[in-house]
Amino acid sequence: MALPSESLDALVEGILRGESVSIAHALARVEDSRPQALAGQRALLARLEAETPSAHTVVGLTGAPGVGKSSLASALIRHWLSDGRGVGMVAVDPTSRRTGGALLGDRARLRFPPNERVFVRSMATHDQLGGLAPATRAAVVVLRAAFDWTLVETVGVGQSEVDVETVADSVVLVLQPGSGDTLQFMKAGILEIPDVLVVHKWDLGAAAERTRADLESILAIAAKTSQGWSPPVLGVSAQTGKAVAELAGTLREHRAYLDRSKELSQRHQASRVSWALELFTLRYGTLGLERLGGRGATERLAAEIGGTALDAFSELATRAGLAS
Amino acid sequence: MALPSESLDALVEGILRGESVSIAHALARVEDSRPQALAGQRALLARLEAETPSAHTVVGLTGAPGVGKSSLASALIRHWLSDGRGVGMVAVDPTSRRTGGALLGDRARLRFPPNERVFVRSMATHDQLGGLAPATRAAVVVLRAAFDWTLVETVGVGQSEVDVETVADSVVLVLQPGSGDTLQFMKAGILEIPDVLVVHKWDLGAAAERTRADLESILAIAAKTSQGWSPPVLGVSAQTGKAVAELAGTLREHRAYLDRSKELSQRHQASRVSWALELFTLRYGTLGLERLGGRGATERLAAEIGGTALDAFSELATRAGLAS
Numbered sequence: 001m002a003l004p005s006e007s008l009d010a011l012v013e014g015i016l017r018g019e020s021v022s023i024a025h026a027l028a029r030v031e032d033s034r035p036q037a038l039a040g041q042r043a044l045l046a047r048l049e050a051e052t053p054s055a056h057t058v059v060g061l062t063g064a065p066g067v068g069k070s071s072l073a074s075a076l077i078r079h080w081l082s083d084g085r086g087v088g089m090v091a092v093d094p095t096s097r098r099t100g101g102a103l104l105g106d107r108a109r110l111r112f113p114p115n116e117r118v119f120v121r122s123m124a125t126h127d128q129l130g131g132l133a134p135a136t137r138a139a140v141v142v143l144r145a146a147f148d149w150t151l152v153e154t155v156g157v158g159q160s161e162v163d164v165e166t167v168a169d170s171v172v173l174v175l176q177p178g179s180g181d182t183l184q185f186m187k188a189g190i191l192e193i194p195d196v197l198v199v200h201k202w203d204l205g206a207a208a209e210r211t212r213a214d215l216e217s218i219l220a221i222a223a224k225t226s227q228g229w230s231p232p233v234l235g236v237s238a239q240t241g242k243a244v245a246e247l248a249g250t251l252r253e254h255r256a257y258l259d260r261s262k263e264l265s266q267r268h269q270a271s272r273v274s275w276a277l278e279l280f281t282l283r284y285g286t287l288g289l290e291r292l293g294g295r296g297a298t299e300r301l302a303a304e305i306g307g308t309a310l311d312a313f314s315e316l317a318t319r320a321g322l323a324s
Numbered sequence: 325m326a327l328p329s330e331s332l333d334a335l336v337e338g339i340l341r342g343e344s345v346s347i348a349h350a351l352a353r354v355e356d357s358r359p360q361a362l363a364g365q366r367a368l369l370a371r372l373e374a375e376t377p378s379a380h381t382v383v384g385l386t387g388a389p390g391v392g393k394s395s396l397a398s399a400l401i402r403h404w405l406s407d408g409r410g411v412g413m414v415a416v417d418p419t420s421r422r423t424g425g426a427l428l429g430d431r432a433r434l435r436f437p438p439n440e441r442v443f444v445r446s447m448a449t450h451d452q453l454g455g456l457a458p459a460t461r462a463a464v465v466v467l468r469a470a471f472d473w474t475l476v477e478t479v480g481v482g483q484s485e486v487d488v489e490t491v492a493d494s495v496v497l498v499l500q501p502g503s504g505d506t507l508q509f510m511k512a513g514i515l516e517i518p519d520v521l522v523v524h525k526w527d528l529g530a531a532a533e534r535t536r537a538d539l540e541s542i543l544a545i546a547a548k549t550s551q552g553w554s555p556p557v558l559g560v561s562a563q564t565g566k567a568v569a570e571l572a573g574t575l576r577e578h579r580a581y582l583d584r585s586k587e588l589s590q591r592h593q594a595s596r597v598s599w600a601l602e603l604f605t606l607r608y609g610t611l612g613l614e615r616l617g618g619r620g621a622t623e624r625l626a627a628e629i630g631g632t633a634l635d636a637f638s639e640l641a642t643r644a645g646l647a648s
Binding site: 033281283284285287288322 | 608
């Protein structure tokens with residue numbers, strides 16, 4: 001069911017002011033996967049997308065387990081807060097099929113004083129998709145409406161590493177010195193994705209410098225060579241705080257580049273389409289895709305349909321004769 | 325469409341004799357994802373499951389990228405061949421979303437003389453499932469019918485690492501000395517899965533011994549404590565050949581344990597159910613699951629239905645009123 005419009009107004013205004021209570025309420029709503037929740041979610045997301053300050057930016061943080069993404073995120077968040085910015089964070093955790101539920105082990109260090117303008121939410125990956133939890137995309141819309149910067153941290157254990165590109169304006173790939181991951185990432189097509197590469201644990205010295213050299217030699221081949229932006233490689237240490245401010249500066253520059261080029265709107269459109277397709281495939285399977293003439297045709301259809309990703313999803317369901 | 329029964333007989337007999345031509349033909353058939361291919365696949369898989377020699381065993385080989393799974397697989401295959409055994413292998417590769425297609429880079433070393441009783445097939449992971457390619461399970465049935473040992477190697481970049489448990493009789497987790505993966509694997513619930521742990525690149529010496537010590541201290545907590553089998557930790561080197569025969573012996577012991585205990589039939593039933601559910605969810609999405617009362621109810625239904633996983637899938641589709 002949809003909210004009565006005056007309470008929707010109140011909710012949206014609370015989120016835009018960055019109030020934790022409103023944000024938590026909105027996140028609970030968008031995480032509701034029951035079909036009857038869709039109408040209310042559509043109204044909420046449409047309002048949020050329309051009213052989100054255009055300067056707000058989503059940063060994806062990805063990399064293999066153990067490279068220190070959480071401590072880097074923590075350092076980055078503290079930098080933004082000290083700079084007077086509000087920060088939201090979505091941490092995507094793998095789900096242990098045995099234990100069930102997300103693994104929040106690393107999140108302990110992501111605690112901030114209640115008076116700070118920061119909101120951290122942990123979400124579990126969705127087995128069936130292997131990538132981002134479906135609600136993750138919606139949570140990003142909520143947090144982006146509330147804060148200058150929204151971080152999306154994906155634990156690098158699979159598809160989520162690739163999918164982060166479809167929710168973030170800027171993708172930061174974190175690597176560990178001497179991990180030998182570099183070649184594997186290149187082979188898996190992951191080095192094609194980041195806008196910024198971070199060699200973390202820079203305090204490790206020589207190995208870190210070697211890793212950076214590796215990367216710069218590889219980037220010429222593997223990196224996304226989008227018009228006018230070549231991914232810089234930064235040596236950062238959350239431990240010592242080295243180059244955290246430099247990373248924040250690079251993210252500002254990348255955002256400025258996105259505004260100059262046509263890329264930001266392209267990314268938002270691609271994100272809208274992949275989200276709609278993800279919802280549609282999760283709900284109606286390949287049967288749904290067939291009804292609309294296959295994945296390619298469904299993707300083109302989603303791109304033509306206006307409105308939010310949820311609007312496109314609903315329209316696709318109707319056109320497939322499967323709306324429920 | 326189904327094969328005429330006499331040509332089905334010929335195909336099945338060819339597979340049971342381990343003939344490459346018949347195996348390749350069967351793999352092509354089971355990889356056909358068009359709905360109209362289902363009937364023929366059902367007939368073929370039912371025949372193969374009924375006629376597979378009961379001693380044939382499927383071994384899952386998993387672990388993070390770069391730990392040397394392919395070279396270990398190669399060493400194990402050579403050992404089995406020299407022992408007069410026939411060997412099939414399915415190598416599950418991640419798909420690069422940009423480049424498309426499976427990444428066959430590591431497969432070069434998996435070449436064997438044409439006169440040997442070995443068949444290696446590379447398959448791509450399926451984005452939407454994130455885990456095993458749907459056709460992988462069917463390919464395993466084909467190869468298991470043909471050979472004494474079938475290896476399933478999954479590149480450890482996500483869900484496939486967990487899913488391998490649902491196709492293999494024995495799961496081997498390969499770790500690299502000093503990789504620090506151990507804790508991450510434990511957190512992701514992956515150490516709950518293996519029946520045998522291998523510390524590979526044993527030639528690395530001290531670091532390898534440390535890794536084994538780590539593992540043995542952790543296993544008490546994390547390992548699958550199934551009745552009567554506690555996962556051994558072996559130090560192996562494909563490079564020097566160290567302990568490859570010992571690994572093969574351990575796999576024989578585990579198979580003997582599975583026969584003694586009720587576990588083998590339990591595993592095959594669980595595998596049948598998860599395969600049917602995977603196919604059903606891929607084709608009909610959460611809509612299909614809802615029609616049958618949710619995932620749990622659908623799982624119980626699949627378990628009650630007899631026959632192969634494909635039979636169960638078809639019956640589920642019919643009961644959901646979605647058969648197509």
